[in-house]
Amino acid sequence: MKIFSYLLLLSLLTFSFKPSFSQLIVGTVATPEELAGSLVGSGVTITNVTLNCPNGGWGSFDGTNSNIGIDSGIILACGSINNAVGPNFSGGITTAFGTTGDQDLTDLAGQETHDACVLEFDLAASSDSINFSYVFASDEYTEYVNSINDIFAFFISGPGITGEQNIALVPGTTDPVAINTVNCLNGSLYYICNDPLNSQCDATYNCPTDASLTTIEYDGFTTVLTAVANVQPCQTYHLKLAIADASDEILDSGVFIKASSLSTAASSVTVSTPYNDPITNLPAVVEGCFSATVEVQTCNPSTDSVALHYTISGTATNGTDYNQIADSIFIPPGLSSANLIIDPLVDGVSESSETVTLYFYSTSPSNPYDSVTILILDSLIAIASPDTVICVGQSASLTVNDA
Incomplete structure (x- = not known):
């Protein structure tokens, strides 16, 4: 026992x-x-x-x-x-x-x-x-x-x-x-x-x-x-x-x-302009000539308005070098995309090229899921000289001065 x-x-x-x-x-x-x-x-x-x-x-x-x-x-x-x-x-x-x-x-x-x-x-x-x-x-x-x-x-x-x-x-x-x-x-x-x-x-x-x-x-x-x-x-x-x-x-x-890890960015972001800068390969706009269109798109329309947020960066100044823009873009109910216009303003100041960059994010500005950068060029004025006749194989000079 x-x-x-x-x-x-x-x-x-x-x-x-x-x-x-x-x-x-x-x-x-x-x-x-x-x-x-x-x-x-x-x-x-x-x-x-x-x-x-x-x-x-x-x-x-x-x-x-x-x-x-x-x-x-x-x-x-x-x-x-x-x-x-x-x-x-x-x-x-x-x-x-x-x-x-x-x-x-x-x-x-x-x-x-x-x-x-x-x-x-x-x-x-x-x-x-x-x-x-x-x-x-x-x-x-x-x-x-x-x-x-x-x-x-x-x-x-x-x-x-x-x-x-x-x-x-x-x-x-x-x-x-x-x-x-x-x-x-x-x-x-x-x-x-x-x-x-x-x-x-x-x-x-x-x-x-x-x-x-x-x-x-x-x-x-x-x-x-x-x-x-x-x-x-x-x-x-x-x-x-x-x-x-x-x-x-x-x-x-x-x-x-x-769980919940099969994911992607909240939207696709694209930018379209009539011109791409050959040196930087960036989409470019020209003061007084044309603007850029930034399109954000989701796959399916929502019954409610969808807000997509971004931070603004770059060397250009919001509201001075281009039209004043907010920090969000809204997709209306029933639609799956919306556009944001970046319109460069003629400021009459001769300056080097500037940039505007938008960083799109879901929850934290420090963790963007996509970004776009647009180059802003000064307006151009072409000074036409008198007519010049050249023969095949010859060349002529064309001078372009900034505003």
Whole structure:
């Protein structure tokens, strides 16, 4: 009895003083539309959502108390998303759904794929690029570097893009993000070791020394990366987010995508003038001759007036060198665009060229999403001399003086 009581007390004490940890939380999402919709941020609209993924392979996550680097978002996996939850007490974990792969991923991997999880939708962006943030993680780290790799990709297609383009790339390269391209030997700047049983990475990678120090189960994952694509404003594109087991169904991988990060600028901004300065390559206007038109455009008309804000900079003085303009432009209800006129004023002062720059922003003036610069030239007066007759091959001088 004493021995039993001692062992029971020791067990309780051991439990009481067990190191505490926070971890990743995963959850279910009601519909594919809700799953895709949670990714949408400013300036982007989506339609035609489809999901081809085994039950249990998709859902939401809360990474606030983990080291995944993203507070919340969605997870797509080629195994159960529950396997992503830490701590990392397992040397490797697998859920084999026994489902098919994806042909695009098979073509990219160069080997048969299985247990594919694919989220697709159409999108339109109000500006000329889109971006979103993600983390790729896998239990194939690091034992299977330069061997069998699970595969994932973000394929985009549409106007101006030939075929499908994978935008899940190692920063500054054209290499797809994968176990072979991001690890403690290659692309190591973007790799985080999460393997307490590490036998591949040296001490500089700070692999956890104890499983209780980990917050997710996967043995390794990337830093937060950004997928970027150039698009044509207001045109329809197709985005395909896909992950699958490659070669076999052993060991799981997942991709975490940040909520509300699929975004672009609030509007597209263009400027038109009759003349481009050949030296600066800037759109130019001339005092007393012609003005510039700055057009701001969104994709869809709003039922309310839309205010787009900007700060004014440059060497020209607002209200003196050009017409007085405010710090905002309003798109009327029912319309998707509005124009701002920059009209240079004749001041009768001989001076060098000046500029006016508008920085458009959504929430903070210190973080503009677009800008335009217009060059203002002095008015020109041509002094016509008497008629001059020249022969073929000869030249004549034409003098132009500023006002």
